[in-house]
Amino acid sequence: MFSKTSLATSLGRLVAALVLALVLTTLIVLIAGAPPLQTLAILVVGGLGSAAKLAQAAAVWIPLVLCSSALLLTFAAGLWNIGIEGQIILGAVFATGFLRPFPDGGSFLLVMGALMAGMIGGALWALAAGLLRTWGRVHEIFGGLGLNFVALGLTLWLIFGPWKRPGIASMSGTEPLHPTLWLEALGGSSLSPVSLLLALTVFLLVAFVLSSTQWGLRLKAVGQNQDAALLFGLNPQVRILEAMVGCGALAGLAGALQVVGVYHRLLPAISSNYGYTALLVAMLASFRSQIVPVLCFFFAVLNVGSIQLPLQLKLDSSLAGVIQGVLVLSFFLVQGFEERFRVLRRTE
Amino acid sequence: MLRRMLRLCVVVLLVLGVGCAKEVEKKPFVVGMLLVGPYNDRGWSQAHYDAGLYLERKLPDAKMLYLDKVNPADRPGLTLPQLVDDLVAKGARLIIANSDDMTDGAREAAKQHPEVTFIHVSGDDVLTGKAPLNLGNIMGRMEYGKMMAGFVAALTTKTGKIGYLGPLINEETRRLAASCYLGAAYGWEKVRKRPLSELKFKVSWIGFWFNIPGVTADPTQVANRFFDSGHDVVVSGIDTTEALVVAMQKRRAGRQVWAIPYDYEGACEGADEVCLGVPYFNWGPAYLQTARAVKDGGWKQAWEWNGPDWKDINNHDTSAVGFLVGPALSRAANEELARFTRGLATGKINLFRGPLFYQDGSIFLKEGETATDQQVWYMKQLLKGMEGASSPK
Numbered sequence: 239m240f241s242k243t244s245l246a247t248s249l250g251r252l253v254a255a256l257v258l259a260l261v262l263t264t265l266i267v268l269i270a271g272a273p274p275l276q277t278l279a280i281l282v283v284g285g286l287g288s289a290a291k292l293a294q295a296a297a298v299w300i301p302l303v304l305c306s307s308a309l310l311l312t313f314a315a316g317l318w319n320i321g322i323e324g325q326i327i328l329g330a331v332f333a334t335g336f337l338r339p340f341p342d343g344g345s346f347l348l349v350m351g352a353l354m355a356g357m358i359g360g361a362l363w364a365l366a367a368g369l370l371r372t373w374g375r376v377h378e379i380f381g382g383l384g385l386n387f388v389a390l391g392l393t394l395w396l397i398f399g400p401w402k403r404p405g406i407a408s409m410s411g412t413e414p415l416h417p418t419l420w421l422e423a424l425g426g427s428s429l430s431p432v433s434l435l436l437a438l439t440v441f442l443l444v445a446f447v448l449s450s451t452q453w454g455l456r457l458k459a460v461g462q463n464q465d466a467a468l469l470f471g472l473n474p475q476v477r478i479l480e481a482m483v484g485c486g487a488l489a490g491l492a493g494a495l496q497v498v499g500v501y502h503r504l505l506p507a508i509s510s511n512y513g514y515t516a517l518l519v520a521m522l523a524s525f526r527s528q529i530v531p532v533l534c535f536f537f538a539v540l541n542v543g544s545i546q547l548p549l550q551l552k553l554d555s556s557l558a559g560v561i562q563g564v565l566v567l568s569f570f571l572v573q574g575f576e577e578r579f580r581v582l583r584r585t586e
Numbered sequence: 587m588l589r590r591m592l593r594l595c596v597v598v599l600l601v602l603g604v605g606c607a608k609e610v611e612k613k614p615f616v617v618g619m620l621l622v623g624p625y626n627d628r629g630w631s632q633a634h635y636d637a638g639l640y641l642e643r644k645l646p647d648a649k650m651l652y653l654d655k656v657n658p659a660d661r662p663g664l665t666l667p668q669l670v671d672d673l674v675a676k677g678a679r680l681i682i683a684n685s686d687d688m689t690d691g692a693r694e695a696a697k698q699h700p701e702v703t704f705i706h707v708s709g710d711d712v713l714t715g716k717a718p719l720n721l722g723n724i725m726g727r728m729e730y731g732k733m734m735a736g737f738v739a740a741l742t743t744k745t746g747k748i749g750y751l752g753p754l755i756n757e758e759t760r761r762l763a764a765s766c767y768l769g770a771a772y773g774w775e776k777v778r779k780r781p782l783s784e785l786k787f788k789v790s791w792i793g794f795w796f797n798i799p800g801v802t803a804d805p806t807q808v809a810n811r812f813f814d815s816g817h818d819v820v821v822s823g824i825d826t827t828e829a830l831v832v833a834m835q836k837r838r839a840g841r842q843v844w845a846i847p848y849d850y851e852g853a854c855e856g857a858d859e860v861c862l863g864v865p866y867f868n869w870g871p872a873y874l875q876t877a878r879a880v881k882d883g884g885w886k887q888a889w890e891w892n893g894p895d896w897k898d899i900n901n902h903d904t905s906a907v908g909f910l911v912g913p914a915l916s917r918a919a920n921e922e923l924a925r926f927t928r929g930l931a932t933g934k935i936n937l938f939r940g941p942l943f944y945q946d947g948s949i950f951l952k953e954g955e956t957a958t959d960q961q962v963w964y965m966k967q968l969l970k971g972m973e974g975a976s977s978p979k
Contacts, residue, residue: 288675290671290675294668298663390800390801394801398793398978402978405755405756405757405977405978406755406756406978407754407755407756407791407793407975407977407978408686408687408754408755408756408793408794409793409794409798409801409802410657410658410687410754410794411658414690427668428665428667428668501658501665502690505658506658506659506801507658507659507662508658509662510658510662510663511662511663512662512663541663545653545661545664545669545672546672549651549653549672549676555655555661
């Protein structure tokens with residue numbers, strides 16, 4: 239899965255997967271009792287149809303790009319950083335914690351401070367998963383998954399306990415931040431230009447680091463073959479920790495942006511499962527960092543458009559999630575078929 | 587000349603035609619509804635959804651546009667103002683947000699759309715002065731419904747232990763749990779003539795209005811714990827029907843237990859053996875009145891706390907809250923309930939009259955003092971005699 243493929247093959251695969259997904263989706267939508275073409279059209283128009291929709295899609299695109307870029311680092315080092323959800327959450331927790339002492343608001347510097355705090359929070363959580371892997375010999379999938387649960391538990395405890403709203407015990411979230419601590423959004427949307435700029439910068443930076451720096455090269459060497467990397471003195475343990483910390487910091491940034499830019503408070507669902515979606519993006523992109531923004535945009539449009547399903551067709555919006563799942567599965571199916579075909583040809 | 591006349595005729599006809607077409611194509615009055623739970627939850631959200639249908643029936647050009655499961659757990663990544671944008675884009679002129687959880691979002695959205703009227707149900711932004719001018723609050727005086735629920739629970743219990751399945755802790759839920767207790771205490775002392783010290787009334791909070799797996803306490807488990815620890819009547823304070831479902835399971839296993847659901851008139855259906863009745867909201871009349879006022883341009887911001895129509899608390903056109911007696915309620919208890927309801931109606935029975943004490947022993951109402959609306963709305967603790975947390979620890 240970690241082998242690099244040519245751009246043409248990736249694109250071909252993507253197209254094949256899209257066609258397969260379209261067929262499967264049409265079937266599902268038909269079973270759900272809705273007009274398939276209209277459903278898909280509503281999904282797409284619902285995510286792209288107007289400036290407001292585009293702004294919404296862009297607002298979802300931001301955390302997706304941040305997290306997918308973050309995962310490019312760990313994927314390069316051959317790591318399955320499932321713990322990214324927890325790292326987003328910790329970023330949100332740290333950002334909220336940083337801003338809590340300022341109920342009467344403050345300057346933009348505080349917001350920047352919160353973003354930094356979020357990065358530290360995410361990085362520390364990722365470091366924990368990394369140390370579990372390098373020292374504790376716990377595979378990062380299990381370590382990360384465990385830490386995700388701990389992160390959610392921590393958030394719930396904070397929201398229901400020390401950070402509760404006065405006189406209220408509700409899982410719905412903490413007291414909203416003072417409006418001066420909100421990231422400025424474009425007229426009436428939750429799209430913040432600052433977040434957009436940050437996401438773009440981070441993506442370009444990660445792409446550059448991975449393709450054109452020695453560190454990126456070493457990371458990939460570790461990802462390809464740890465034993466060889468060890469022999470070449472590349473110190474894979476340290477590289478792994480570096481990749482994890484980098485990934486965690488970026489995920490933490492995404493979490494912090496959800497707090498100051500979108501929800502303006504901490505809630506249990508603050509990560510919005512963007513981490514898991516980003517894992518899908520990173521897997522689908524399989525090292526092709528160029529297509530990451532495109533894939534993220536696609537998922538963002540699906541996410542935003544899904545709300546139109548119940549509004550216009552009285553369909554459950556989770557159908558969009560099903561479509562997303564079908565798409566990813568189709569991709570892996572196409573990949574699987576391809577390999578099977580290759581094996582068959584070889585045996586003939 | 588002829589040709590010019592003809593051309594003129596065509597133009598005139600066209601103009602008339604377009605005019606006529608415009609007249610025929612009347613725009614519906616779109617009411618947007620944001621429901622915190624599923625529209626068919628047999629509880630809180632369904633009561634609102636049904637009120638929307640009532641509105642469509644009574645106001646012929648009204649059209650409800652609803653979006654359910656509006657909470658971050660079910661719709662990750664979406665915020666209330668975004669959803670409001672969608673409804674406004676679809677032509678909504680009145681938007682009803684149906685959850686306490688939407689307080690901040692509704693306020694934010696109302697500020698962004700001053701031309702649209704917003705109703706935030708169960709909130710008090712108008713009272714506190716935080717509401718922009720286009721945002722009003724509506725709530726039903728469910729205190730009465732809860733008193734009746736507590737009353738029939740106390741008349742039915744054999745163990746003298748009543749469980750209250752509470753959602754999250756805030757002013758609303760405190761006052762409703764307390765009302766239920768007051769009704770129970772009245773039934774226990776005045777009707778069953780038993781000392782109050784022998785009545786156990788326990789509140790367990792799950793942390794939200796309904797179950798969010800992994801986030802809240804599981805209401806099914808909480809209800810099970812109640813029944814397994816000797817509570818034989820569980821009164822639900824949450825949006826959904828877990829208490830009733832668990833009671834049915836216990837009943838099928840041979841246990842003599844009962845439950846009282848909440849919010850939705852039809853909640854008892856299918857649970858005849860255990861359902862003592864349901865205190866429910868009837869939002870239809872208030873929504874109809876609001877929609878008419880908005881349509882005519884005569885709507886004024888208000889904080890409405892609508893009571894039952896005491897002539898007939900189950901009148902769908904006039905009563906904001908009701909209590910539908912369940913099939914499991916004994917005839918004797920039913921008669922006592924009728925007497926109790928009459929007492930509440932005439933004001934002969936006022937359970938919010940002192941002396942009443944908070945859980946920590948401090949005074950809520952002095953001897954002979956009758957609570958004002960604000961005192962009831964902003965109750966600070968549960969009452970003395972109730973077991974369970976008054977506020978977050």
